[in-house]
Amino acid sequence: MVRLFRSKIVLALFLMILVLVIGVVGYKLFSDFTWIEAIYMTIITVTTVGFSEVRPLDEDAKIFTVFLIVTSVFIFGYAISVVTEYLLGRNSLQILKKKKVKKKIEALSDHIVVCGFGRNGMQAADRLKAYKKPFVVIEKDREVIERFEDEILFVEGDANEDEILVEAGIERAQYLITAVPDDAENLFIVLSARQLNKDLFIISRASQVTSLTKLQLAGANKVIMPDKIGGDHMASLVVMPDLITFINQLSMEGENTTNLEEVEIEDLTTQVDCNSIKDLDLRRKTGCTIIGYIDPNGNYIINPEADLVLEPKGKVIVLGRAEQIKKLNQMFSIG
Numbered sequence: 001m002v003r004l005f006r007s008k009i010v011l012a013l014f015l016m017i018l019v020l021v022i023g024v025v026g027y028k029l030f031s032d033f034t035w036i037e038a039i040y041m042t043i044i045t046v047t048t049v050g051f052s053e054v055r056p057l058d059e060d061a062k063i064f065t066v067f068l069i070v071t072s073v074f075i076f077g078y079a080i081s082v083v084t085e086y087l088l089g090r091n092s093l094q095i096l097k098k099k100k101v102k103k104k105i106e107a108l109s110d111h112i113v114v115c116g117f118g119r120n121g122m123q124a125a126d127r128l129k130a131y132k133k134p135f136v137v138i139e140k141d142r143e144v145i146e147r148f149e150d151e152i153l154f155v156e157g158d159a160n161e162d163e164i165l166v167e168a169g170i171e172r173a174q175y176l177i178t179a180v181p182d183d184a185e186n187l188f189i190v191l192s193a194r195q196l197n198k199d200l201f202i203i204s205r206a207s208q209v210t211s212l213t214k215l216q217l218a219g220a221n222k223v224i225m226p227d228k229i230g231g232d233h234m235a236s237l238v239v240m241p242d243l244i245t246f247i248n249q250l251s252m253e254g255e256n257t258t259n260l261e262e263v264e265i266e267d268l269t270t271q272v273d274c275n276s277i278k279d280l281d282l283r284r285k286t287g288c289t290i291i292g293y294i295d296p297n298g299n300y301i302i303n304p305e306a307d308l309v310l311e312p313k314g315k316v317i318v319l320g321r322a323e324q325i326k327k328l329n330q331m332f333s334i335g
Contacts, residue, residue: 009086012079019046019072026068030061046072101153105167108134110174115159115189117144120179120205120226125152136168160188165196176202183211187218194219261288261318261325265310267334277316278306286331287324292317 023042027033033041037054044051045068057065112128112135114121121137128135129151137152138159139145145154157164159178170176170193178189186204193200204220206212207227215223236244249259274280282288293304296313310316318328328334 008082012075012082015075016079019068019075023068023072026064027061030064031055031057042068045069046076048073097149101149101155102167104153105136105155105169108136108169109172111135111169111172112175112177113138113165113168113170113173113193115176115178115186116180117141117148117154118179118181121177124177124179136173138164138168160185160192162192162196165189165192170196170200173197173200176200177204178202179205181205181207183207183215187211187215190215190218190220259319259321259325261320261328261334263316263318263328263332263334265314265316266312267332268310268316274310276307276309277304280310280316282318282328286320286328288318288320288328290316291319 020042023046024035024038027038027041028035031041033054041054045065048069112133114124114128114135114137117125117137117139121139125135125137135153136155138155138157140156140158142156145156148154155164155168157167159165159180176189176193176197178186178193180186180189183206186206190202190204193202201222202220203222203224204215206215206223206225209225212223212225233244268274268280277290277293280290282290291303293301293308293310294315294317295301296311301308318325320328
């Protein structure tokens with residue numbers, strides 16, 4: 001539709017320029033006007049402003065003027081209609097897009113709300129897309145929204161405002177990631193989000209160490225400092241480069257999925273009669289290895305023993321190649 005409008009606008013501009021050229025050349029030939037006089041006569045004729053003629057016109061020039069007036073009225077009328085249609089059509093498309101996005105957001109529940117689409121927000125969105133998690137991004141930069149609106153659900157506005165958070169479905173959301181560069185803005189967002197949803201799990205970015213405690217007091221469950229993580233990572237590459245490179249490989253996305261998966265015990269025990277890790281026998285069935293266990297109280301056990309008793313509310317951390325993780329997910333209908 002946009003291409004059609006563009007072709008119409010190009011045609012309208014071409015016809016208007018053609019009329020002006022014909023008018024100038026016609027007056028030059030029929031009345032022997034100078035170029036300036038011919039341009040003047042053409043302009044006052046096609047615009048119908050009613051100014052006086054440069055000099056009296058003979059019959060041929062008058063006939064040509066009538067032809068020029070009639071032609072220019074139709075062509076300029078066509079140009080105005082094309083521009084009007086384009087502007088109204090553009091507005092209608094924007095309204096339809098907003099309604100479509102609003103319906104999609106209203107249909108979401110237990111989703112993730114991401115505030116800010118800068119470097120950190122974009123990375124978070126990419127990872128959520130890789131895991132096929134439903135999410136909504138709040139962003140106030142219109143240019144950014146227009147660039148990515150075909151791939152991501154956006155709510156345009158300031159995440160500090162309660163109305164914008166509600167529009168993003170904060171009351172039905174399960175997680176909030178606030179990745180705005182300014183700590184004060186993140187603080188206000190966390191406070192507002194916590195008031196709107198008491199059960200929300202909030203992850204906030206922080207730039208200053210002094211902001212960490214304040215964000216936690218405001219209601220953030222986790223506070224991430226990207227600069228600190230980046231510095232630690234670079235130093236670790238000096239101290240133990242091979243180990244960090246190996247860990248990076250684990251977090252990289254393969255063709256279909258990542259190398260690590262978090263699986264709830266209930267997803268496994270509903271399909272397999274088992275009491276321990278040994279009973280699951282995931283290594284033989286899928287090729288995946290259980291490298292961690294999280295009990296219902298949130299305690300982490302690294303490299304758990306085979307006879308560890310599994311509890312219904314617990315989780316296992318599974319390591320495997322992309323195809324092995326895919327096999328696990330298919331076998332137990334995970335995700």
